[in-house]
Amino acid sequence: MKFALYSTFAAVAAAAHLEPAYLKNGVSYISELPTTGKVQFAGVNIAGFDFGCDINGTCNLASAFDVVSKGNGIAQMSHFTKNSGLNAFRLPVGWQFLLNNEQTPGGPIDATNLAAYDGLVRGCLDSGSKACIVDVHNYARFNGGIIGQGGPANEVLVNLWTQLATHYANESRIVFGVMNEPHDIPNIVTWAQTVQEVVTAIRKAGAMTQMIIMPGNNFTSAAAFVENGSGAALMNVTNPDGTIDNLFFDVHRYLDADNSGTHTECVTNNIDGAFTPLATFLRMNGRRAFLTETGGGNTASCLQFLCEQLAFINKNSDVYLGWIGWAAGGFDQTYELVETPIQGNGTLTDTSLVKQCVAGQFVSPASG
């Protein structure tokens, strides 16, 4: 209940001599809670195994890019952890890639393709990273059909996650990213039930304590999460024992004019439009979120706005776990939102946006 949670937070705020709660539209909010001022996780997406996946949940496997055997994804993660103070990577993969293009989902994951993707996951773990996010990059769909709402049944996605969670059950630093960017979901409460079945399956497969990040509607937009009911619906998802331990919300946000993440110029820092209202919602409900896609071009406008946005996230580290920039991995330097390190003279050098906004000034470099 919101009221009970508000009372708890008010007591905390009063004890810590922070600013008191304020009233807005008759609802009480706490303006600030104690925070370390530093997020726990910061990193970049290492994209490639998802290349060719469309927002309708189709994936053209000819475009999938093995960022380990054909790229330098491992060297990138090693560089980012050693030299850039980053400690978290998101590892997108197309569902169809895991099935080696089997057009009827629900069967076993292809061993060869899992081994290829596993190379990237192992590389992330070996880099010393604190979090390696397994991200199924399918927009809540398989070949056009929405999971549990006209497309494949929930059991089909449950089957996939049972296999992945069984495979990674003993790796405490794996984070399960249930699904990339659901959108145009007819019924968000029904979608939350799909997510519930996946969470239950991951836990029952033996991955009892790992983080699970749960995506809402609107391409997991941080700005639409509350107003479109994703937050209210996903708040009801629990572990099999009824707790919400290590269940977090997955959100994305870009800074270009249409929030599409396709333009090199940024027009907003998203503080008023997205991250302040979301932080208020999270505090009121005692929950936390992970920003797993954000970014911009290597331009003056994005250097300004992304740095401002991430500084705000850092300041609100009581409700934000951290951020993952989009994207490095298989993208070359011509890509609008490139965060792939520049190769030359036998070294990797960060792009200006990574160097100034995404990287190490906020989190301590990974030790050991």
Ligand SMILES: *[C@@H]1O[C@H](CO)[C@@H](O)[C@H](O)[C@H]1NC(C)=O
């Ligand atoms: C998905 O989108 C792609 C690219 O626009 C298109 O070629 C394909 O026909 C679509 N497939 C389905 C099942 O909607």
Ligand SMILES: *[C@@H]1O[C@H](CO)[C@@H](O)[C@H](O)[C@H]1NC(C)=O
């Ligand atoms: C998990 O199990 C795999 C084999 O399935 C093994 O290679 C790996 O070292 C184990 N990891 C941990 C953290 O125990």
Ligand SMILES: *[C@@H]1O[C@H](CO)[C@@H](O)[C@H](O)[C@H]1NC(C)=O
């Ligand atoms: C979120 O998506 C729904 C469709 O699923 C749409 O009706 C709504 O306008 C979207 N809201 C925002 C804020 O983008």
Ligand SMILES: *[C@@H]1O[C@H](CO)[C@@H](O)[C@H](O)[C@H]1NC(C)=O
């Ligand atoms: C969440 O669960 C409560 C208690 O079962 C229920 O009353 C409420 O309608 C649910 N909310 C959503 C959005 O599903």
Ligand SMILES: *[C@@H]1O[C@H](CO)[C@@H](O)[C@H](O)[C@H]1NC(C)=O
């Ligand atoms: C490589 O070294 C040359 C000469 O010092 C320099 O101009 C160039 O910027 C360097 N390239 C990279 C990627 O560091």
Ligand SMILES: CC(=O)N[C@H]1CO[C@H](CO)[C@@H](O)[C@@H]1O
């Ligand atoms: C399903 C739902 O809640 N849709 C709402 C999403 O947000 C837009 C904009 O506020 C509303 O118009 C929709 O009704």
